[in-house]
Amino acid sequence: MEHHYYFLVEILSGLGLGHFAHGFIHVVHSWLVICILVVGAFLLTKHVQLVPRKAQSMAEMIVQGLEDFMVEITGPEGRAFFPYIATVFLYIFISNLLGLVPGFFSPTANLNTTLSLALCTFGLTHYIGVKYHGKKYVKHFLGPAWPLAPLMLVIEIIGHFARVMSLSIRLFGNIFGKEKIIGILFGLAGMYLAPLPILFLGILVSLIQALVFTLLSIIYFAGAMEEAH
Amino acid sequence: MAIEGVDLMKAAAFIGAGLAMGFGAIGPGVGEGYAAGKACEAIGRNPEEAGLLTRTMLVGQAVSESTGIYSLVIALLLLFVV
Numbered sequence: 090m091e092h093h094y095y096f097l098v099e100i101l102s103g104l105g106l107g108h109f110a111h112g113f114i115h116v117v118h119s120w121l122v123i124c125i126l127v128v129g130a131f132l133l134t135k136h137v138q139l140v141p142r143k144a145q146s147m148a149e150m151i152v153q154g155l156e157d158f159m160v161e162i163t164g165p166e167g168r169a170f171f172p173y174i175a176t177v178f179l180y181i182f183i184s185n186l187l188g189l190v191p192g193f194f195s196p197t198a199n200l201n202t203t204l205s206l207a208l209c210t211f212g213l214t215h216y217i218g219v220k221y222h223g224k225k226y227v228k229h230f231l232g233p234a235w236p237l238a239p240l241m242l243v244i245e246i247i248g249h250f251a252r253v254m255s256l257s258i259r260l261f262g263n264i265f266g267k268e269k270i271i272g273i274l275f276g277l278a279g280m281y282l283a284p285l286p287i288l289f290l291g292i293l294v295s296l297i298q299a300l301v302f303t304l305l306s307i308i309y310f311a312g313a314m315e316e317a318h
Numbered sequence: 319m320a321i322e323g324v325d326l327m328k329a330a331a332f333i334g335a336g337l338a339m340g341f342g343a344i345g346p347g348v349g350e351g352y353a354a355g356k357a358c359e360a361i362g363r364n365p366e367e368a369g370l371l372t373r374t375m376l377v378g379q380a381v382s383e384s385t386g387i388y389s390l391v392i393a394l395l396l397l398f399v400v
Contacts, residue, residue: 265390
């Protein structure tokens with residue numbers, strides 16, 4: 090693989106952190122995404138007014154839309170876990186879009202980032218299950234009939250770990266593939282604007298993959314909340 | 319230049335990566351096109367629900383696309399790990 094030029098890595102190299110920055114490009118860029126989100130949230134909530142201005146009404150629209158999207162699936166009791174869902178959505182969306190800016194890297198184009206996100210969803214799913222059902226949460230894993238319980242237990246456990254795999258690899262593969270295609274097209278015919286349609290598709294993919302990750306998280310949460318069949 | 323065992327292994331891995339990506343792209347391509355066609359039919363019949371239908375279609379397509387993404391991962395493993 091040839092050497093890629095990333096602004097953040099060069100800046101950190103200037104500060105004497107080059108060794109860390111070269112080894113953990115996705116971590117450095119996910120710090121940038123965290124900074125964008127924190128500063129953005131701070132700026133948007135600094136002057137909250139009853140009659141919203143432009144920026145505030147846009148932020149309200151995003152949050153309101155996400156909340157309606159979630160409550161539609163889980164019902165009103167799922168509102169307690171809305172902060173997690175909104176955070177994950179915004180984080181993934183901003184991370185995906187960051188990769189479209191030349192000189193930056195999508196943190197989600199690395200399996201470590203997406204796997205940690207998927208593990209958070211996995212952990213929270215079972216926390217919700219234990220919180221809502223206590224000891225009875227075991228029933229979720231035992232299937233409908235008692236004689237089949239040992240078989241169902243194995244299948245359900247494999248299924249729950251497959252969720253982590255599919256969530257993380259789906260996001261990673263999409264974003265990594267997008268970055269690779271844009272890179273190859275830039276190398277082949279960057280002067281003739283060849284990557285332009287793929288860049289447009291990239292915006293779409295960024296939004297859809299962020300939406301799919303959050304939607305599947307919401308569905309898993311709703312599955313952990315409902316009574317065992 | 320003599321061709322050795324390592325070169326043969328590399329060649330086989332590259333052929334395998336190409337085949338995995340090519341055949342793996344057939345399924346999602348056909349399936350997603352089918353889903354988009356059905357969504358167009360449904361929007362034609364019921365234009366008020368276009369927003370909901372488009373959203374559902376996109377989410378379903380993204381989920382069914384994961385098989386293609388798995389073949390991409392296999393191809394990448396063959397290219398860079400083997």
